[in-house]
Amino acid sequence: xxxxxxxxxxxxxxxxxxxxxKGLRILQTVDIVTFPQGIGDKLGVAxxxxxxxxxxxxxxxxxxxxxxxEQDILESAWQKSAKIIGQYxxxxxxxAFACEGDxxxxxxxxxxxxxxxxxxxxxxxxxxxxxxxxxxxASDLQIPLTVRNQRLTILPAMYTxxxxxxxxxxxxxxxxxxxxxxxxxxxxxxxxxxxxxxxWVVEKASYSDxxxxxxxxxxxxxxxxxxxxxxxxxx
Amino acid sequence: xxxxxxxxxxxxxxxxxxxxxKGLRILQTVDIVTFPQGIGDKLGVAxxxxxxxxxxxxxxxxxxxxxxxEQDILESAWQKSAKIIGQYxxxxxxxAFACEGDxxxxxxxxxxxxxxxxxxxxxxxxxxxxxxxxxxxASDLQIPLTVRNQRLTILPAMYTxxxxxxxxxxxxxxxxxxxxxxxxxxxxxxxxxxxxxxxWVVEKASYSDxxxxxxxxxxxxxxxxxxxxxxxxxx
Numbered sequence: 001x002x003x004x005x006x007x008x009x010x011x012x013x014x015x016x017x018x019x020x021x022k023g024l025r026i027l028q029t030v031d032i033v034t035f036p037q038g039i040g041d042k043l044g045v046a047x048x049x050x051x052x053x054x055x056x057x058x059x060x061x062x063x064x065x066x067x068x069x070e071q072d073i074l075e076s077a078w079q080k081s082a083k084i085i086g087q088y089x090x091x092x093x094x095x096a097f098a099c100e101g102d103x104x105x106x107x108x109x110x111x112x113x114x115x116x117x118x119x120x121x122x123x124x125x126x127x128x129x130x131x132x133x134x135x136x137x138a139s140d141l142q143i144p145l146t147v148r149n150q151r152l153t154i155l156p157a158m159y160t161x162x163x164x165x166x167x168x169x170x171x172x173x174x175x176x177x178x179x180x181x182x183x184x185x186x187x188x189x190x191x192x193x194x195x196x197x198x199x200w201v202v203e204k205a206s207y208s209d210x211x212x213x214x215x216x217x218x219x220x221x222x223x224x225x226x227x228x229x230x231x232x233x234x235x
Numbered sequence: 236x237x238x239x240x241x242x243x244x245x246x247x248x249x250x251x252x253x254x255x256x257k258g259l260r261i262l263q264t265v266d267i268v269t270f271p272q273g274i275g276d277k278l279g280v281a282x283x284x285x286x287x288x289x290x291x292x293x294x295x296x297x298x299x300x301x302x303x304x305e306q307d308i309l310e311s312a313w314q315k316s317a318k319i320i321g322q323y324x325x326x327x328x329x330x331a332f333a334c335e336g337d338x339x340x341x342x343x344x345x346x347x348x349x350x351x352x353x354x355x356x357x358x359x360x361x362x363x364x365x366x367x368x369x370x371x372x373a374s375d376l377q378i379p380l381t382v383r384n385q386r387l388t389i390l391p392a393m394y395t396x397x398x399x400x401x402x403x404x405x406x407x408x409x410x411x412x413x414x415x416x417x418x419x420x421x422x423x424x425x426x427x428x429x430x431x432x433x434x435w436v437v438e439k440a441s442y443s444d445x446x447x448x449x450x451x452x453x454x455x456x457x458x459x460x461x462x463x464x465x466x467x468x469x470x
Contacts, residue, residue, distance in 0.1 A: 013364075017260070024256055103374065105379075106383075127374040127377065129373070129441070135365070146391070150341075170388075
């Protein structure tokens with residue numbers, strides 16, 4: 001029997017309507033829809049985004065991707081998830097993995113797809129791009145992310161002070177993803193450089209309950225959720 | 236009469252199905268749909284992407300955004316377009332501006348919106364984010380754009396050799412947009428750094444006739460169209 005296809009579908013940043021037409025069509029026609037399991041009793045982020053789009057006859061599977069850094073625990077989780085998906089593919093079923101934001105942008109899907117390829121080198125994997133958080137946040141802020149010849153640097157969660165200084169020295173626009181754990185430290189650097197008035201924080205970009213902080217001079221301390229980003233216009 | 240709303244709608248990178256559900260809904264319900272005029276007799280890029288989605292009763296207007304650098308010519312074009320849109324808004328009509336890629340990512344919409352705000356400070360402008368070329372290209376290449384703590388730097392068209400060297404020194408992933416005019420020069424730098432085998436060129440990301448160049452060692456010279464980008468994995 002021919003193997004089913006694994007689709008990595010970008011479902012956007014929060015607003016369910018930010019899924020693409022292509023992503024939605026595939027999402028609604030596959031047999032099995034998978035997504036990262038939420039923490040504790042909570043629904044996962046991607047699951048929450050897509051649940052209004054699913055059909056009653058579709059099977060949904062929450063896959064466990066633990067929030068840890070230990071490589072062996074992570075790899076064992078990827079193996080387990082890839083095996084589950086592989087079994088459905090071998091039955092000729094098509095499987096979607098719903099991924100918050102864009103599937104190629106700091107996404108769990110990368111590891112899942114790589115593990116699946118090791119287990120089933122013949123498997124076909126396709127991805128559908130989507131809206132990622134920096135552009136969603138810019139729309140929320142009603143400002144351009146970038147114009148003309150501005151260089152853009154995006155730093156993910158685990159950046160150092162030195163990396164931030166380098167980025168501010170060599171790009172006109174800098175976006176810090178998942179800024180919550182280092183916000184105070186970043187604030188000090190922005191203050192030193194006089195950039196607090198050209199910086200914005202967006203919590204939960206594109207969600208109906210998103211929050212925007214515009215005048216950061218007033219916010220040296222912010223208790224932010226995990227999905228918060230900081231956008232800095234350096235020039 | 237209440238002014239209509241101007242919507243800046245990201246229509247994605249080429250595949251018409253990469254518009255978001257939200258973008259499509261607004262696009263199909265506004266009275267007037269505008270987009271940048273094509274060059275000569277050709278349809279514009281955004282126009283080509285959306286034409287399958289338009290309804291017969293919708294009025295379409297191709298706006299002239301000349302491909303020049305002279306600020307006075309550009310400003311006069313923005314003024315003219317903003318005036319046309321402003322007239323419809325004053326009639327209470329809602330207007331969409333269809334924008335290839337994402338509306339906040341190096342987009343003409345920024346200038347149009349700013350000019351409209353000067354003419355009609357009371358006008359409501361909303362934007363809908365969308366798929367931008369770096370993530371679309373990564374999906375075409377079937378590689379992640381970024382993983383883990385990789386820093387991403389995006390350089391738009393008018394970068395210098397020095398800017399490129401700095402980006403390669405300070406980010407793990409570098410994307411060069413609109414690389415066609417400087418490709419040979421960039422190729423030399425990538426060869427010098429041994430990066431040709433971890434670099435890819437994507438022409439017309441997400442289009443059905445897109446082209447991918449994988450082994451750049453074999454391609455010191457490429458005649459590329461305007462919408463071509465180069466993705467470099469530095470580490």
